[in-house]
Amino acid sequence: MLAQEILLKAKKNVFTNRAADNLSRMRGEGMDFREIRPYQPGDDVRKINFCASSKTGELQTNVFNENKQLNIIISVVLLGSLYFGSVRLKSTLIAEVIAHLGYSSLQQKNKTKVVFFSSDLPKIFHLNCSGDLLKAIEYMLEFDLLKSCKSHGLNDYLIQQKKSLVFLLSDFYQTFDGALISHKNQINALIMRDKLEEYPEFNAPLSLINAQSGSSTEINISKKLAKNYKKILEKQDNKLYLHAQKHKINIGKIYTCDDVFFKLLQILK
Amino acid sequence: MFSFEYPFVFALLPFAVFCLFFCKVKKMAIYFPQTLLLKNMVTVRNFFLKLLKILILILTIIALSSPIKTEKISINNAKGYEISIILDASGSMKRNNKFKIVKKIVSDFIKKRKTDKLALSIFADFAYVVVPFTYDKNSIQKLLKNIKVGIAGENKTALYEALFLSSKLYKDSKSKEKIAILLTDGIDNAKSVPLDVAIRTAKKYKIKVYTIGIGNRSNFNLTILKKIAHKTGGKYFTARNAKDIKGIYNQINSLEKSKIKINQYLQKSYYFQYPLILALLLLVVYFWRKNT
Numbered sequence: 001m002l003a004q005e006i007l008l009k010a011k012k013n014v015f016t017n018r019a020a021d022n023l024s025r026m027r028g029e030g031m032d033f034r035e036i037r038p039y040q041p042g043d044d045v046r047k048i049n050f051c052a053s054s055k056t057g058e059l060q061t062n063v064f065n066e067n068k069q070l071n072i073i074i075s076v077v078l079l080g081s082l083y084f085g086s087v088r089l090k091s092t093l094i095a096e097v098i099a100h101l102g103y104s105s106l107q108q109k110n111k112t113k114v115v116f117f118s119s120d121l122p123k124i125f126h127l128n129c130s131g132d133l134l135k136a137i138e139y140m141l142e143f144d145l146l147k148s149c150k151s152h153g154l155n156d157y158l159i160q161q162k163k164s165l166v167f168l169l170s171d172f173y174q175t176f177d178g179a180l181i182s183h184k185n186q187i188n189a190l191i192m193r194d195k196l197e198e199y200p201e202f203n204a205p206l207s208l209i210n211a212q213s214g215s216s217t218e219i220n221i222s223k224k225l226a227k228n229y230k231k232i233l234e235k236q237d238n239k240l241y242l243h244a245q246k247h248k249i250n251i252g253k254i255y256t257c258d259d260v261f262f263k264l265l266q267i268l269k
Numbered sequence: 270m271f272s273f274e275y276p277f278v279f280a281l282l283p284f285a286v287f288c289l290f291f292c293k294v295k296k297m298a299i300y301f302p303q304t305l306l307l308k309n310m311v312t313v314r315n316f317f318l319k320l321l322k323i324l325i326l327i328l329t330i331i332a333l334s335s336p337i338k339t340e341k342i343s344i345n346n347a348k349g350y351e352i353s354i355i356l357d358a359s360g361s362m363k364r365n366n367k368f369k370i371v372k373k374i375v376s377d378f379i380k381k382r383k384t385d386k387l388a389l390s391i392f393a394d395f396a397y398v399v400v401p402f403t404y405d406k407n408s409i410q411k412l413l414k415n416i417k418v419g420i421a422g423e424n425k426t427a428l429y430e431a432l433f434l435s436s437k438l439y440k441d442s443k444s445k446e447k448i449a450i451l452l453t454d455g456i457d458n459a460k461s462v463p464l465d466v467a468i469r470t471a472k473k474y475k476i477k478v479y480t481i482g483i484g485n486r487s488n489f490n491l492t493i494l495k496k497i498a499h500k501t502g503g504k505y506f507t508a509r510n511a512k513d514i515k516g517i518y519n520q521i522n523s524l525e526k527s528k529i530k531i532n533q534y535l536q537k538s539y540y541f542q543y544p545l546i547l548a549l550l551l552l553v554v555y556f557w558r559k560n561t
Contacts, residue, residue: 197302
């Protein structure tokens with residue numbers, strides 16, 4: 001039910017805000033008519049416009065714009081750390097992002113797939129219709145994050161693929177090296193975070209359980225500690241931004257309290 | 270000798286340390302992404318807090334076991350007085366620094382009476398007992414130091430009331446020789462207790478009252494002081510200066526001594542407050558560090 005709600009919301013957002021399809025200015029095979037010009041040797045004889053040829057007395061041929069189809073890979077790194085959220089869970093936020101990206105990609109008839117990386121083998125969903133997208137969202141929502149302590153295979157998988165537009169969804173607490181994959185692909189890294197995890201001023205003694213290892217730590221997070229923690233996280237994030245800048249990776253942060261559609265527009269424009 | 274009044278309380282120590290590590294309060298638990306980073310940040314702080322906790326526990330247990338210093342005071346068949354010192358602390362004693370001189374002489378006197386039981390009373394507008402009979406000379410000395418003119422008012426002299434009140438101190442006394450030393454430089458004008466009643470009470474408890482008139486004869490009522498001394502079997506003295514008062518005290522020294530029943534007693538000094546204060550201070554530090 002939640003998966004359907006997410007998909008419907010994404011459909012509504014994408015449909016009402018769609019500006020144009022993804023058109024190419026390159027001449028080539030396609031349905032988009034560009035111009036009529038005199039026939040040149042080597043042109044496809046099937047494209048000869050006989051009406052125009054009879055009018056001018058010279059062979060004329062139709063020229064079309066190339067139909068451009070993008071390879072889109074929505075990659076999700078599934079880890080226990082996604083099982084957190086004050087407004088909504090980060091995993092739910094990722095499901096919404098998948099819905100928005102997937103649906104808008106389907107609308108533009110791009111070759112799209114969603115790939116989930118966890119401690120097991122990568123799980124791939126090829127998106128041919130919104131039903132496939134729904135399955136991918138359901139998989140995301142039903143995945144037992146607490147059992148996923150490690151994620152691997154992301155770099156290997158992306159290197160093996162054709163040149164693609166890659167959306168990388170994670171909270172980026174693990175070390176990330178995008179040097180190799182960014183060389184071949186256009187990478188968009190989307191950091192999924194919650195405001196409370198970046199500034200955890202709980203002001204109460206709590207037992208914090210590590211979602212990945214299951215170990216618990218008793219900490220009373222005071223204002224000072226929360227501030228210091230935020231500073232360290234900011235340093236780590238700055239390193240990540242510098243790395244992304246160096247390798248021409250488009251990077252942005254989406255919080256659980258953000259409107260996914262408008263945040264995506266801001267990051268991907 | 271230094272010891273603990275309740276040493277069995279130390280049995281709590283292993284139990285308390287065990288509880289510190291194993292009887293933890295169940296706290297609210299949540300999943301958090303970066304616990305390792307947080308844990309590394311608070312390692313030193315947590316160690317410090319744990320150390321504070323252990324120190325607080327140890328100090329509290331030490332305080333509970335009540336550390337004491339016991340001093341054995343032996344009076345082996347000693348013959349001693351039971352002396353009640355009654356001092357005039359009215360406003361007139363301020364003149365010529367009389368009160369300070371008297372206090373110094375009384376203090377010297379107390380030092381000399383190692384085996385005697387002493388009591389101290391003062392009077393001005395009213396009379397009150399500063400210390401009832403005790404062997405604890407240190408306490409008397411300390412209290413004597415703090416007595417000032419005017420502590421019981423400055424306008425009147427409740428001489429008879431003071432005699433009456435200090436006589437009452439001998440109520441449970443079993444001593445054969447009871448002595449009261451009354452120092453004054455004035456005349457009773459409080460009239461809270463009649464003279465006859467005061468003398469009768471002193472006589473009832475067989476107290477020898479040594480009256481000392483300080484200063485000029487015109488200041489005090491010679492007849493009354495003589496009367497008190499005479500009726501109770503004591504003596505009357507006049508002291509115009511410090512030398513005279515010293516002489517009078519020396520005379521009292523030569524009086525017959527009576528047997529004191531108690532031969533030995535333990536003087537206990539309690540030290541529980543020191544570990545307790547330290548534990549409280551550490552507790553404040555603990556809560557401060559915990560919440561910052």
